[in-house]
Amino acid sequence: MSGMDGSGVPETAGVEAASSSDARGDNRHMPSEDCVAGINSALQRMSVSKFPYLRCEPDPTVRFLREQMEKAGCPVLPRMIRAMNCMSTNHNGSYGSGLGITVCCDHMRSQDEINQLLIHELIHAYDDCVVKNMDWKNCAHHACSEIRANHLSGDCHYKRELLRGFMKIRGHEQECVKRRALMSVKNNPYCSGTAAKDAVESVWDICYNDTRPFDRVP
Numbered sequence: 751m752s753g754m755d756g757s758g759v760p761e762t763a764g765v766e767a768a769s770s771s772d773a774r775g776d777n778r779h780m781p782s783e784d785c786v787a788g789i790n791s792a793l794q795r796m797s798v799s800k801f802p803y804l805r806c807e808p809d810p811t812v813r814f815l816r817e818q819m820e821k822a823g824c825p826v827l828p829r830m831i832r833a834m835n836c837m838s839t840n841h842n843g844s845y846g847s848g849l850g851i852t853v854c855c856d857h858m859r860s861q862d863e864i865n866q867l868l869i870h871e872l873i874h875a876y877d878d879c880v881v882k883n884m885d886w887k888n889c890a891h892h893a894c895s896e897i898r899a900n901h902l903s904g905d906c907h908y909k910r911e912l913l914r915g916f917m918k919i920r921g922h923e924q925e926c927v928k929r930r931a932l933m934s935v936k937n938n939p940y941c942s943g944t945a946a947k948d949a950v951e952s953v954w955d956i957c958y959n960d961t962r963p964f965d966r967v968p
């Protein structure tokens with residue numbers, strides 16, 4: 751939801767797809783200045799050689815998604831991405847229709863995490879652009895986008911799961927995608943009770959296998 755991040759943005763654009771935060775590691779985050787530079791780096795806006803947390807190469811997946819957004823008629827403009835301290839324990843960032851992408855800098859610890867969050871939120875932005883009549887208040891629509899975003903962003907790569915303390919390897923990826931998608935949909939005020947779980951289950955097969963705009967899972 752708007753306002754969930756403390757931004758005070760008027761709730762005109764509907765529901766935000768918040769990116770779940772279930773990291774169990776330490777809570778040290780990078781300085782805001784580095785976080786902003788990291789976002790700019792991922793978007794190829796500046797050189798970041800003076801920032802020790804950051805890599806200098808732009809992320810190829812972020813670049814690919816931005817190209818696909820542009821092709822689909824929804825170019826990603828700088829003002830659509832904001833860096834802020836969200837003071838939240840349950841999300842790292844969010845995408846809202848008409849609001850754009852929020853990166854919670856108080857949760858970011860590395861360039862990798864920034865890139866990954868941007869990829870996750872850009873998939874929501876892509877869905878918002880290309881899915882006809884995308885309705886974030888519709889639990890199935892939201893669930894589908896969360897399944898895709900968690901699957902395609904590498905949020906559930908086994909190395910990240912190990913860092914979170916989830917050690918089971920077999921079948922971990924799908925379980926992780928489902929768990930994280932469910933957490934995000936549950937935060938949608940239109941999907942309380944069993945609605946979130948029902949929505950995730952009902953669209954699972956179609957949406958887990960829908961890798962657009964990628965040919966296969968990157």
Ligand SMILES: [Zn+2]
Pocket residue numbers: 767768769770870874895896899934
């Ligand atoms: Zn999400």
